Amino acid sequence: MSMRKYLLLAAMAPAALAPLTAAAQTQSAPTTVEPLVPAAGTVLDVSAEGRTTRVPDLATIRAGVVSQGATAAAALSDNAQRMARVLAxxxxxGIADRDIQTATVQLQPQYRYGDNVPPVITGYQATNTLSVRFRDVARSGSVLDALVAQGANQIDGPNLSIDKPDAALDEARADAIQRARARAELYAKAAGLRVARIVSITENGADAGGPQPPMMLRASAMRSDAMEKTSIAPGERDVTVNVSVRFLLN
Incomplete structure (x- = not known):
């Protein structure tokens, strides 16, 4: 063999061996797959809902002023004056600034419709709505009466909720695990087995006693000279947590 051919083969050898070396390394690399279920025993999956109750301590109500005017400027001006009294x-x-938020400002033309004729603008309607959070639910009714007396003619609410639900949610979580455990014990006893341990816990969702669909108060029912006072009953709200628990039975 000539020196030239020998050098050529020597140069090609590493390149030819590289794929084989890589394949050998790939085949020899260990592959570990964690089992989805324990190697021994019977797996039981249980879903449970934990529950506790709280009295809502936060009421969110929208109070608005709807004004009519022959012109857009007249409608807005009247609306601004009345809303200033409502805001005051x-x-x-005693409502803090952080609990007062402008929710809606609208100005819309009002039309008169007829047969086979274009609509005619007859005036304008201005709407300004505040979203107010009441941290003293018991006082919210009397405050609403005061707002109506100052010109509010649109009330939407209340949305009752729990201001700080963390402690209640933790109670519901503990209750959910207890319920899941009791159900697992029931299944295990019926099958002639016993609960060995919990394999996994998954929280699927929680309801912190958030707002329900609001109660509607119509403007026609609100009169500043009414003898009866508005009252809001907070009642109770359920706080719930849903979990899925996997048990190992032996």
Whole structure:
């Protein structure tokens, strides 16, 4: 063999062996797959809902002013004056600035419709709505009466909720695990087995006693000279947590 051919083969050898070496390394690399279920025993999956109750301590209510005017400027001006009185009444009631938020400002033309004729603008309607959070639910009814007396003619609410639900959610979580454990014990006893341990716990969702669909108060039912006072009953709200628990039975 000539020196030239020998050098050529020597140069090609590493390149030819590289795929074989890589394949050998790939085949020899260990592969570990964690088992989805324990190697021994019977697996039982249980879903449970934990529950506790709380009295809502937060009420969110929308109070608005709807004004009519022959022109857009007239409708907005009247609306602004009346809303200023409503906002002042909210602050006099001790509601903090952080609990007062403008929710809606609208200006819409009003039309008269007829047969085979274009619509005709007859005036304008201005709407301004505040979202107010009441941290003293018991006082919210009397505050609403004061707002109506100052010009509010649109009330939407209340949305009752729990301000700080963390402790209640933890109670519901503990209750959910207890319920899941009791159900697992029932199944194990019926099958002639016993619960060895919990393999996994998954929280599937929680309801922290958030707002329900609001109660509607119609403007026609709100009169500043009414003898009866508005009252809001908070009742109770359920706080729930749903879990899935995997048990190992022996």
């Amino acid at each position: 009444a909210v602050k006099r009631a």
